[in-house]
Amino acid sequence: MFLTLKRIIRTGFINFWRNSFVSLASIIVLVITLFVIGSLVFVNAMLESSLAQIKDKVDINVYFVTDAPEEAVLEVKRALEDLPEVERVVYISREKALENFRARHANDQVTLQALEELDDNPLRASLRIKAKDPSQYGAIVTYLENTLKEGGPDRASLISKINYNENRAAIENLVRIINSTEKFGLVLTVTLIIASILITFNTIRLAIYTARDEIAVMRLVGASFAYIRGPFVFEGIMYGVVAALVTLVAFYPLTLWLGPATESFFGSINIFTYYMQNFTTLFSIIMGSGIILGAVSSFLAVKKFLRL
Amino acid sequence: MIYFDRVTKVYNGNAVALEDVTLSIDPGEFVSIVGHSGAGKSTLLKLLLVEDYPTEGAVYFHSSEIHSLRKHExxxxxxxxxxxxxxxxxxxxxxxxxxxxxxxEAAGRSDEEIAADVPHALSLVDLEDKMWNFPHELSGGEKQRVAIARAIVNQPDVIIADEPTGNLDPINTYEVVQILKKINDLGTTVLLTTHNKGVIDSLGKRVVTMDRGRIVRDDATGRYVL
Structure with missing residues (x-):
């Protein structure tokens, strides 16, 4: 067993060197495939962070009537926080709202003076609700309206306005765009990955096709299927490892160069920082894909010629 | 040792390559199979090497039917x-x-055995000095001698030689036939197909003549008659 393994590995190494041109061609194709896979990881990360940013900007505000007691508002807040769809609820008291208003209009003396003329704070307390997913705002609003109705007429009259009803079209539109972008990204990723896998498989199959007569001879000499297949599979693994290393190294200068551009375009994410921070994950994905692609392609290709 | 029991091989439903062939070969025999191209010689050997399967009948090696062997068998x-x-x-x-x-290696022999036996096999075919040459650096006769060394190195029960002299000049042909004879003298069964009249006539061993998929002659010390 150990002897066989040793021989398989040694033969794999020797074949790798002796067929250096075929090895080189296979490695180049694998590098391209792994590069596509790696790039898709980056693009997805970028897309996700942009979408997350956009999603984060979507929220709704519930405004309470000016004479709503703070206790009642906080009770509504607690009820909302218990909902599984809700990520967080921020309470903005009347005083806080006034403070915000003043800050916003610090350069607008006319407005500030008009505010001074009033006896009472005209601003309403509000709850800013952030859902875990933008598509859930409809459900949250329905819940809010229903529970308040059940709480009796004095409860129902607490709320003066929910701005969801005005922003509804915009939010729904955004949800649709986000969803279709995610779907499109997934379809594109899957298509590109399948295409590159097929190209790799075909290249390795062609490389092994040149050895089909040898495979026939090995069978006639009495070599077992596993012993014939072993060196080819090991060679495939070597292609994968070398191609993965080349790809990972190539991503370093590339992301370094693209880093500033991605940061200004996508806002939050720098591709180079992402590369450095997620190196272990990227390494596993690319090295794993390389080894699996190389080994599986070789395995299937030899299997085909063993059956002849 | 080798027994073809009423073997028929039909390709694509109508091309009959072998028809009702029964042939028995004993251990230690040197059997030559002769016949025109298309007589069924190669098909016979292909079946014996399990490169193909018979349409009817069975082929036995010792007591086992070789076409129903499992992969490792x-x-x-x-x-x-x-x-x-x-x-x-x-x-x-x-x-x-x-x-x-x-x-x-395929037969699972140890590194020590390999290091000892390979040079020995190469010396039997007189090729020790070309040990580290690749096939494309060898002449036709030398390549065939390497192939013979490979065939005998595991001390097989039988050697199957499919027109081994077909690509060789008379001198190399003579040498290859001498080597085969030597192998046979040492006890290994040899099954040879050839077109070469001179080879058959000089051997003076059993000759099986085939024509259109059938065995038409089987002489204990035959000559090339076609």
């Missing part, structure tokens, strides 16, 4: 049969030494 069977072909069928990316070593 088939591998073991092939290790007991040495093969030599007209086109040599060496592994082009391996040296003469490695080609022979491969057959031993």
């Amino acid at each position: 088939l591998t073991a069977y092939r290790q007991r049969v040495g093969t030599i072909f007209q086109d040599f069928r060496l592994l082009p990316h391996k040296t003469a030494y490695e080609n022979i070593a491969f057959a031993m």
Whole structure:
């Protein structure tokens, strides 16, 4: 067993060197495939962070009537926080709202003076609700309206306005765009990955096709299927490892160069920082894909010629 | 030892390559099979090497039917049969030494045995000095001698030689036939197909003549009659 393994590995190494041109061609194709896979990881990360940013900007505000007691508002807040769809609820008291208003209009003396003329704070307390997913705002609003109705007429009259009803079209539109972008990204990723896998498989199959007569001879000499297949599979693994290393190294200068551009375009994410921070994950994905692609392609290709 | 029991092989439903062939070969025999192209010689050997399956009938090696062997049994069977072909069928990316070593590795022999037996096999075919040459660096006769060394290195029960002299000049043909004779003298059964009248006549051994898929003559000390 150990002897066989040793021989398989040694033969794999020797074949790798002796067929250096075929090895080189296979490695180049694998590098391209792994590069596509790696790039898709980056693009997805970028897309996700942009979408997350956009999603984060979507929220709704519930405004309470000016004479709503703070206790009642906080009770509504607690009820909302218990909902599984809700990520967080921020309470903005009347005083806080006034403070915000003043800050916003610090350069607008006319407005500030008009505010001074009033006896009472005209601003309403509000709850800013952030859902875990933008598509859930409809459900949250329905819940809010229903529970308040059940709480009796004095409860129902607490709320003066929910701005969801005005922003509804915009939010729904955004949800649709986000969803279709995610779907499109997934379809594109899957298509590109399948295409590159097929190209790799075909290249390795062609490389092994040149050895089909040898495979026939090995069978006639009495070599077992596993012993014939072993060196080819090991060679495939070597292609994968070398191609993965080349790809990972190539991503370093590339992301370094693209880093500033991605940061200004996508806002939050720098591709180079992402590369450095997620190196272990990227390494596993690319090295794993390389080894699996190389080994599986070789395995299937030899299997085909063993059956002849 | 080898027994073809009423074997018929039909390709694509209508091309009859072998028709009702019954043939028995005993251990230690040297049997030549002669016949025109298309007489069924190659088909006979293909069936014996389990490169193809009979349409009817069965082929036995000792007492086992070789076409119903399991995968690992088939591998073991092939290790007991040495093969030599007209086109040599060496592994082009391996040296003469490695080609022979491969057959031993496939049979699971140890590194020590390989290191001892490969040079010995090469010396039997007089090729020790070309041990580290690749097949493309060897002449036709030398390639065939490497192939013979590979065929005998595992001490098989039978050597199957499919027109081994077809690509060789008279001198190399003579040498290859001498080597085969020597192998046979040492006790190994040899099954040879050839077109070469001179080879058959000089051997003076059993000759089986085939024509259109049938055995038409079987002489104990035959000559080439066609």
